[in-house]
Amino acid sequence: MTTVLIPTDFSVNAMHAIKYALELYKCERTNFYFLHAYADEVYGPFKNNGGNSIEEQKKITRTYVHETLKKLVTDLTNTYHNPKHHFEFISSFEALVDAVNNAVNEINVDITIMGTQGKTANKKITFGSHTVQVFKYVSCPVLAIPENYEYQQPKRILFPTDYMLPYKRRELKLLNTLAAEFKSKVHCLYISDFEDLSHRQADNKLFLQESLPDAFIFHERSPVKNKGEAIMEFILKNDINLLVMVNARHSFLEDMLYKSTVEDIGLNPKIPFLVMQNLPR
Secondary structure (H helix, E strand, O other): OEEEEEEOOOOHHHHHHHHHHHHHOOOOOEEEEEEEEOHHHHHOOOOOOOOOOHHHHHHHHHHHHHHHHHHHHHHHHHHOOOOOEEEEEEEEOOOHHHHHHHHHHHHOOOEEEEEOOOOOOOOOEOOOHHHHHHHHHOOOOEEEEOOOOOOOOOOEEEEEOOOOOOOOHHHHHHHHHHHHHHOOEEEEEEEOOOOOOOHHHHHHHHHHHHHOOOOEEEEEEEOOOOHHHHHHHHHHHHOOOEEEEEEOOOOHHHHHHHOOEHHHHOOOOOOOEEEEEOOOO
16 A cells, blocks of 8 residues: 655645645555644744643643544545545654654655645745755655645656666656556656766666656756756646656755745746655665
């Protein structure tokens, strides 16, 4: 079974991501875990705890989170009668990244799915601060869903790559499974002025093809320009349903996560964005 972790802050954006996840895995036997990390709500520097001690505030918050998660699972069970789906919840007195990473290791999570922004959505940034932190530091693939995106099957997938990284098999297996389920085209976009590849790049390109046997792979090239703009142009021109990138040291994605304003990076995808981690698990 696939194990999906969904962090939620109980916002409209979080609920939108949950609905996308249920559609994406509609035909697959899946365990869904809904996670809320509430340490910041207890220790937040600007929180007014009404004179309660930390322990009292922790108890009040824990009770509220537990009951809200329980109601979420009950409502989803009553609304979505899918025998292939199983729902559980996790209430965690930790920071979000720590809570997600602990869950990833303890229940062997295949993918984390969340909204691009939470309750305090800022239209001037591409991703909310919590989403950026999860992208950067969580050790499993993370799929972020824009708040206004209406579900479409990911039949056209864009995977920008410079063919310099030997990607991890587990990450590529996840992408291959999605491509197989939806008979997807995967467009590998190489942003370069030169067609010729080094031996290292050629080897990694072959490894990529061999790791995605169930996808229809197309190798594309775009001249060098602002990478964010090149990616956005390809998305719009080819009606892409899912953007996939790999987080690695000194990569364009890493630069983007440190400068997350739309103006700085030229990348504001209005489609689901899957970040794969190039880390051993």
